[in-house]
Amino acid sequence: MKCKLTFLVFTVLTISILACDRQVNQQGKRLYITYCASCHMENGEGLRQIVPALTDKDYLHRHREEIPCMIREGISGPMVIHGKEYDRQMPGLPELNNVAIHNIVNFVFQSWGNDIIKMNLDEVNRHLEECASERDMK
Amino acid sequence: MxxxxxxxxxxxxxxxxxxxxxxxxxxxxxILGNREVVNGDTVYHKVPDFSFINQDSQVINNATFKDKAYLVDFFFTTCPSICPKVKQQMLRIYDKFDGEARLGLMSHTIDTKHDSVPVLKRYADDLGIPSGKWHFVTGDKDKIFDIADEYFIAAIEDANAPGGFDHSGRIILVDKNRHIRAFGEGTDPESIDKFMVQIQQLLDEM
CATH class of the missing domain: 1.20.5 (Single alpha-helices involved in coiled-coils or other helix-helix interfaces)
Structure with missing residues (x-):
């Protein structure tokens, strides 16, 4: 009897954790569609040499730590994505809080075959703090 | 039951x-728009004369599209809202009708202050559009906003809108008599599917 109950509790917990995880992704997707997809497109392909694609795994790996700040503060200057140079300005999204940025980052990391290890919220908080203090120093 | x-x-x-x-x-x-009956003849809404400058510093006016149908939209190069989506749909149309000499394309910037000829040139290059095929035009700001009205496109300068301008993402089809014949919603790929059928219909009519 006790065993059965433990099993039931375990199953319920597992399902709710999985459901919760999926919900985070749904949240990330919703935010991505609202804030990013108008330029980067719903499938992350971007627009020719105007808006870079979000499907360059190497770029995402190499710049992993900068991505939360790029979303918050925007980015300008040349960058190479899929071997092509882009040099336009991306406006930041200062209205998004850390949790929202966390959700977007992980949605991008896990979509379109990117398959990049997710970032946890502590990591996102730390990177956002770092770039805020760098900006204050300037 | x-x-x-x-x-x-x-x-x-x-x-x-x-x-x-x-x-x-x-x-x-x-034929879209208001119509009037004058002396028994129906007079349709017609796009008035215009003259703008494209990305290659060439004058683009109604004579450029003589005997042609053409498509127009309004955008600006730094637009963070709907423009990239609309441009993606314009590219679909451009690719589908590539080589069709009877169809012209013209995109007007509504940010004439920032989008100078060289800025438009770089934008066209980055989109991968060769010279002469698709005109990205600038000109007198009031004239551009006035002509937007003639194409039934809403465009206003609004400091609160993303990028400073609020405008519709419609793509308008104009025939060789400068009558407006159809439009597609540039933010909606399905609307553009239907619109491309209409463009072909107009070409077949010519």
């Missing part, structure tokens, strides 16, 4: 099919 439902669905489907058939059978696209 179930039988009745099936019958009802069948009738509705058939009626739907009929309505659709009728619209596709109607070969000519309608």
């Amino acid at each position: 179930i039988k009745h439902t099936i019958l009802f669905v069948a009738i509705v489907t058939l009626l739907g099919a009929c309505v659709q058939n009728n619209t596709t059978e109607d070969k000519n696209l309608p």
